[in-house]
Amino acid sequence: MDFDLTEEQRMIQDMAYKFASNEFPTYSQECDREEKWPRDLWKKACEAGLVGPVIPEEYGGPGYGFLEAALVTEQLSRVDMGLCLATTATVFGSEHIVLFGAEAQKKKYLPPLVAGEAISAGAFTEPDAGTDVAAGRTKAVKDGNDYVINGTKMFITNGTICDYYVVFCVTNPEAEKRHQRHSLIIVESNLPGVSSTKIRGKMGIRASDTAEVVFEDVRVSQENLVGEEGRGFHQLMHFFDATRTTVAAQGVGVAQGALDRTLRYVQERKTFGQPLASYQGVQFQLAEMATKIELARNITYKAAWYVDQGRTNPSLNAMAKYFAGEMAVWVCDKALQLHGGYGYIDEYDVQRSYRDAKILEIYEGAKEAEKMTISRRLF
C-alpha cells in the first residue's frame, strides 16, 4: 500500500492552491455579498487548466481521474468553496456524457467546457422530488424524431449561466418499476420554451449560480438521449457514485481552510496576556479539528482512487461524502468559535466557510440519503 501522491499529483495540488491564493481574494467578498457569479475568474480557471479534470484528452481535457479532481477541488475550496464551485462546477452534469454519452455527443459537448466556451448543468431535482429523485415528473414525450419536454427543475447549479442541461426526464411512464421510467436528455439552454430564474438568498456558496428551470414544450432531437432510454435512474446513481468524491473534497478543503485561518488567528489573539494558542484547551480543539480533517481526506482520496481504478465502491463514496460534509460543518463551527466576535463579522473569511459548509450535508444527496446507501449495503 502506497499513501504517497505522485509527483504530478503534488504539482496539480500545488498549482490549484497557488491559483486560488492569487486569484480568489479579489473576488471573495464581492461575489459572496452580491451573489455574483464571476465570469472572468471562470475564464482564468479554464486557462489555468483547472476546469474539467476528468474530461478525456481526446475531448480537450487533461484526462485525469477523480483523485486529481478531488485534489484540485480541495485546494480551491481551502481558499473559497463558493468560488471553487463558481469556477470548476461549470462542468457539472457533463460527467454523464463522459460516462454514457455517444461519440458525437462527446465531440460536440465536452471540448467547449474545457476551453471556457460553454457551461453545463445537471438538472435532476424538482420542486417535489429531491431525495426521492425517482419521483421526478418532468416528461419527455416522443414526437417524430424529437422529444417534447415539459416540467420544472429546482436548485439547478449554473441554471441561468449554462449552455446546456443534462435533464432527468420520464420517458417510459408505463414501465413496471419506477426506477425504469427515466432517461437523461441534453437540452440546450437557448431553445424556445426553456426559461430560468436565479434563486437569491442562499446561506452560502453565494458565488455559485442556482436557479429554477422551466421546460415548456421544449423540442430536442432523440439523438440528445444520453445512454439508454429507461436507464436514467441507474445512470444517475452511477454518476453520483463518482461525483460525490468531489463533494467530499469540498468538505476537506473548506475545513482545512478554516483550520489554516484559525491557526493564524489563535497565535495573534491574546486573552489574559497570552496568545489563545498557548492554552491547552485551545490546542486540543485544534488537534481534534486536524484529526477529523485528516480522516476525511483519507477516505475521500481512497474513494476517488477506487473510482479511478474502475472499482467504484458506492458505500465508501457515500461514507466519504457524509463524513466529510458533517466534519466540515463541525470544524467550521469550531473555527468560528475560536475567532470569537470577530468570526461573526463578514470581514473575516471564517464566517463564509461556516455558511458554505452547510450545503455539503444537503446537495448531491442529503447526508440521510448517503446513510441509506451505506446501511443498505450493511445487510
Ligand SMILES: Cc1cc2nc3c(=O)[nH]c(=O)nc-3n(C[C@H](O)[C@H](O)[C@H](O)COP(=O)(O)OP(=O)(O)OC[C@H]3O[C@@H](n4cnc5c(N)ncnc54)[C@H](O)[C@@H]3O)c2cc1C
Ligand atoms: C445550493 C444548491 C445547489 C444544488 N444544485 C443542484 C443541481 O445542480 N442539480 C440538482 O439536480 N439538484 C441540485 N440541488 C438539489 C439538492 O440535491 C436537493 O436539495 C437534495 O437532494 C435534497 O432534496 P430536497 O431539497 O428535495 O429535500 P427532501 O428530499 O425534501 O428532504 C428533506 C430532508 O428530509 C430528509 N429525508 C428525506 N427522505 C428521508 C428518509 N426516507 N429518511 C430520512 N430522512 C429523509 C433529507 O435528507 C433532508 O434532510 C441543489 C440544492 C442546493 C440547495
